[in-house]
Amino acid sequence: MSRxxxxxxxxxxGVTVEVKDSTITVKGKLGELTQEFEAVSVKVEEGNVYVERxxxxxxxxxxxxxxxSLVNNMIKGVSTGWTKELELVGxxxxxxxxxxxxxxxxxFSHNIVLDVAPEVKVETVTEKGKNPIVKLTSHDKQLxxxxxxKIRAFRKPEPYxxxxxxxxxxxxxxxxxxxx
Numbered sequence: 001m002s003r004x005x006x007x008x009x010x011x012x013x014g015v016t017v018e019v020k021d022s023t024i025t026v027k028g029k030l031g032e033l034t035q036e037f038e039a040v041s042v043k044v045e046e047g048n049v050y051v052e053r054x055x056x057x058x059x060x061x062x063x064x065x066x067x068x069s070l071v072n073n074m075i076k077g078v079s080t081g082w083t084k085e086l087e088l089v090g091x092x093x094x095x096x097x098x099x100x101x102x103x104x105x106x107x108f109s110h111n112i113v114l115d116v117a118p119e120v121k122v123e124t125v126t127e128k129g130k131n132p133i134v135k136l137t138s139h140d141k142q143l144x145x146x147x148x149x150k151i152r153a154f155r156k157p158e159p160y161x162x163x164x165x166x167x168x169x170x171x172x173x174x175x176x177x178x179x180x
Contacts, residue, residue, distance in 0.1 A: 005040075005064030008048040009072045012079050017044050017071075024071060028078025030139040031119070035070055039063045042071070049075070077139040084148040085168040086134040089157065095124045095132040102134065106155040106165065120147050133168065 011017055015028040019042050025034045039060050043050045051068040053060040076082075088095055094105040102122050104112040116122050116136075120143060123135040134151065138144045148167070157164035159175040166172065 005051055005053065005068045007068065008050050009068065009075055011047050011049060011075060015075055015079050017049055017075070019044060026074040026078050030078050030081050033074045033078060033140060035074060037067045040067050042067070073141045077141055081137055081139050082141045082144045084136045084144050086148060086151055086165055087168050088132045088165055090163040093132065095126070095134050097122045097124050104154060112154055114151065116147055117143060119143055
C-alpha cells in the first residue's frame, strides 16, 4: 500500500490544475507545467488532487506514489518555486554571470562558460572572506536539479580537502591524509 500515493495534494489559491486524457497541466503565478501519466487515474475534487491506482499490480503500485510526488512538485513549483544553491570551495574559485551565461573559474586553465536554460534564473553571490555561491531558481524542479548536477560535475568535491563545487548544506565524507 503506497502511503505517499494515498495522500491528496492540496491546491493553493492562484493555482489551476487541469486533467485531460493522460496529461495533467498545472498553471500558477510562476509558470505552467505539464506531465503525462499512465497506469493511474488523476482526479481534481474540492481543491485537492487525488491519484488512484486501478489494481495492486507491481507496476501500478510503483507509479502510484511517483505520479503523486510529480504532481505535488509541479504544484509547489508554480506557486513558490524551487531553489538550489551551489558553493565553490577552493582557493581562486570564482563565479560570475552575465544574464543566462554562467562563468566559472574552478582551477582549470580556462574558465568554464555555461549557457543556462532560459527557464532557470541564475544568480551569483560573492562576499569577501566567503566562498562564492551560485543560486539557481525555477518553477521546474527536475530542470533545476539537472542544471545543478551539470554544474557540480565540472569539479566534484574531493574527499581530502573538500575542494570543488558542492551543494550548500551537503555533508562530505572526508578521508585522512598520509600518515607519516
